[in-house]
Amino acid sequence: MKQVDEKMKVLIAGIGLIGGSLGRAIRKGQDVFITGWDIDDRAAERALELGIIDEKAPTLEAGAKEADIIILASPVGSVLQNLDALSRMTLKPDVIITDTGSTKKTVCEHAKKVLGGRYLFIGGHPMAGSHKSGVEAANGDLFENAFFFLTPEADVPALPLTRLKDILKGTRAKFMTIDPATHDRIVGVLSHFPHIVAAALVHHLKEFNGEGLDLKQFAAGGFRDITRIASSDPFLWQDIILHNRDVLLNLFQSWEDIMRRVKKKIKNGDPQAIQSFFREAKFFRDGFPIKQKGAIPSTNDLYVDISDRPGEIAKVTGLLAEAGISLTNIQIIEWREAISGVLRLSFRTVEDRDQAAALLQNAAYNTYFND
Numbered sequence: 618m619k620q621v622d623e624k625m626k627v628l629i630a631g632i633g634l635i636g637g638s639l640g641r642a643i644r645k646g647q648d649v650f651i652t653g654w655d656i657d658d659r660a661a662e663r664a665l666e667l668g669i670i671d672e673k674a675p676t677l678e679a680g681a682k683e684a685d686i687i688i689l690a691s692p693v694g695s696v697l698q699n700l701d702a703l704s705r706m707t708l709k710p711d712v713i714i715t716d717t718g719s720t721k722k723t724v725c726e727h728a729k730k731v732l733g734g735r736y737l738f739i740g741g742h743p744m745a746g747s748h749k750s751g752v753e754a755a756n757g758d759l760f761e762n763a764f765f766f767l768t769p770e771a772d773v774p775a776l777p778l779t780r781l782k783d784i785l786k787g788t789r790a791k792f793m794t795i796d797p798a799t800h801d802r803i804v805g806v807l808s809h810f811p812h813i814v815a816a817a818l819v820h821h822l823k824e825f826n827g828e829g830l831d832l833k834q835f836a837a838g839g840f841r842d843i844t845r846i847a848s849s850d851p852f853l854w855q856d857i858i859l860h861n862r863d864v865l866l867n868l869f870q871s872w873e874d875i876m877r878r879v880k881k882k883i884k885n886g887d888p889q890a891i892q893s894f895f896r897e898a899k900f901f902r903d904g905f906p907i908k909q910k911g912a913i914p915s916t917n918d919l920y921v922d923i924s925d926r927p928g929e930i931a932k933v934t935g936l937l938a939e940a941g942i943s944l945t946n947i948q949i950i951e952w953r954e955a956i957s958g959v960l961r962l963s964f965r966t967v968e969d970r971d972q973a974a975a976l977l978q979n980a981a982y983n984t985y986f987n988d
Contacts (some may be wrong), residue, residue, distance in 0.1 A: 624650040625784065628676055630699055631655055632664040635717050635743065636690030637755025641667040645757060645787030648863045648888040656679040656695075664752050686707060686743075686784050692856040695859050696753050700738075713781055715741040719804060720860040721768045721797035729770065732961075737777055740768035740797060742804070743790060750850070758966070765790035768797045784830035793889040805864035810872070812854055813865070815847040921960040922983040933960060936980055941943070942973050 627643060632655040640651050645858045653670035654677050655661040661673040674680030680701060681687055689696045696716045703714060714736055718724050721740045728738035745763035765788060769778055782792050795803075822840070824833055857944040858865060883888040921927045930947075937944065946963035974984045 618924055623719055624648055625686070625786065626650050626684050626685045627651045627688065628654065628680040628691055629670065629688045630680065630692035631689060631695065632660045632670070632718075632752050633690065634750050634752070634754050635666055636688070637667075637669050638757060638759040639688060639717070639743075639753040639785075639788070640664065641755055641757030642760060642787040642789075646787070647784070647787060649784070652684065654804045660752050663756075665754065666918055667755070669752065669755055669846060675976075677702055681708055681712075683709070684712060686781070687712060687714045687886075687937075689714070691718075692853055693718040693720055693724060693860045694856050696724055697880065700724075700728050700731050703736070704733075704911055708736055709765060710736075712736055715781060716768075717741055717743055719808070719857045721766070721800045723860045725770070725797040727769055737773065737784055738768075738770075739773060739778060739781055740800075741781075742766040742768075742800065743788065744804070744808075745790075756965070758789075761791040763788075763790050765792050766800050767792060767794050769794065769960070775883060801861050801864050805861055805868055809857055809861050810868045811866055813858070813976050814845050814872075815844045818844050819847045851967035864939045917964045917967050918986070919962045919964065919970050919974055919977075920985050921962060930960065932983070933962075933977065936976060937962075940972070940976055942976070943970055952967075 625647070627649055627724075629640050629651060630653075632640070632653045636655075640653065643649055643651065646923050648782060650672075651670045652674050653664045654659045654674040655664075661670070664670045687703070687708075689699050689701070696718045700714075712726070714732070715738070716724055718740075719742060721742060725738070725740045727739070730906060732738055734934070743761045743765045744762045765785065766853070767778065767781065777945075785792075790916050825832060879894055880892075882894060921933060923933060933961065934944070934947070944962055945965055946961075948961045948963075962970075962973065964973060968985075974986075977984050
C-alpha cells in the first residue's frame with residue numbers, strides 16, 4: 618500500500634451534500650487521501666464516520682497547507698471568504714484551487730484579485746443536486762451524466778486543467794470548459810430565474826383573495842410541481858441571487874417582454890395567437906433531453922393510480938421492497954374517498970424509478986411520469 622505522503626492529497630472545504638458527494642466520487646478508482654474541513658465541525662466529524670474523508674482538519678489552514686487539490690464546496694459568499702484566507706497562507710506552489718459555487722464571474726474575479734497568480738484557481742460548478750441536504754445525503758453517483766462546468770482563466774495551461782478533470786473523473790460527469798460570464802448567463806436562465814418565478818408564484822397564491830377559502834388545500838398537482846423549487850433553502854438562494862444580480866436583472870426585462878406579449882394576445886381574444894403561444898412552448902419543451910441531469914435537480918417521481926382499499930399502499934411499497942427498490946419519499950397527492958387515489962413515489966435515480974414503473978405495471982397498476 619502507498620504511504621500517505623505518496624498519495625494525491627485533496628482538501629474538501631465544506632462537507633455538505635455537494636462536498637460529501639464529491640468525496641465519495643473522487644475515491645472511485647483512485648488512491649487519494651481526502652481531508653475534510655467544515656465551519657460546522659459536526660459535519661466533518663460525520664463525514665469521517667461515514668468514510669467520506671480520511672481525516673478531519675481542525676482549521677482550513679491545517680487542511681490546506683499540504684493539499685494538492687483544494688475544493689471549496691460551500692455557498693459563494695463562503696467561497697469568497699475562504700479565498701481570502703487561502704491567499705494569506707503558504708500552500709504548495711503547484712496546488713490547484715477550485716470551487717463548486719453556482720455563480721462564477723464574481724468568484725473567478727475575486728480569486729484573480731486575491732491570489733494574484735500566486736496560486737492557480739479554476740472555477741467549477743457541478744450542475745447536480747438533490748431534494749436532500751447535508752453530508753448524510755452524500756451520494757457518489759450524484760454527478761453522473763450531469764454537466765460539470767469548469768471556468769479557468771484564458772491563460773491557464775492545459776496540464777492543470779487535465780489534472781483537475783482527472784481527480785474528478787469518478788464523478789462521471791460531462792466536463793465543459795466555459796468562460797465565467799457565459800456560465801452565469803446559462804445558469805441564470807436555466808436555474809436562478811426559474812427559482813425566482815417559482816417563489817413569485819407562491820407569493821401570488823398567498824396574496825390572492827380566496828374569498829375566505831384556504832387555497833393551499835387546492836394547491837396540488839400541477840401547481841405543486843411547478844413551484845417545487847420554491848421550497849429550496851432561502852439562505853442559499855439569497856446568496857446565489859445577489860452574486861448573479863446583473864444577469865438576473867437583464868432576464869427580468871426579457872421575461873416582462875414575454876408576459877407583455879402573451880397578455881396582449883389574451884386581451885385581444887385571439888385564439889390562434891394563444892394556441893400558437895402554447896404550441897411553440899410545447900414543441901420546444903418536448904425537445905428537451907430525456908434522462909439528462911440539468912440545472913434544477915430532478916425528483917425522479919413516479920405516479921401510481923391506486924384504489925381506495927385497505928392495505929393498497931402497503932401492497933405497492935411491499936412490491937418495491939421485495940425487488941430491492943428504495944424510496945426516498947412517498948405522498949398521497951389526490952384521494953377521492955371510496956374511488957381512487959394517486960401516489961407520488963420518489964426515487965434516488967431515474968433507473969430505480971423506471972424499474973419500479975415496470976414492476977408495478979406488471980402488477981396491473983397504472984403508472985405515469987411527469988417529465
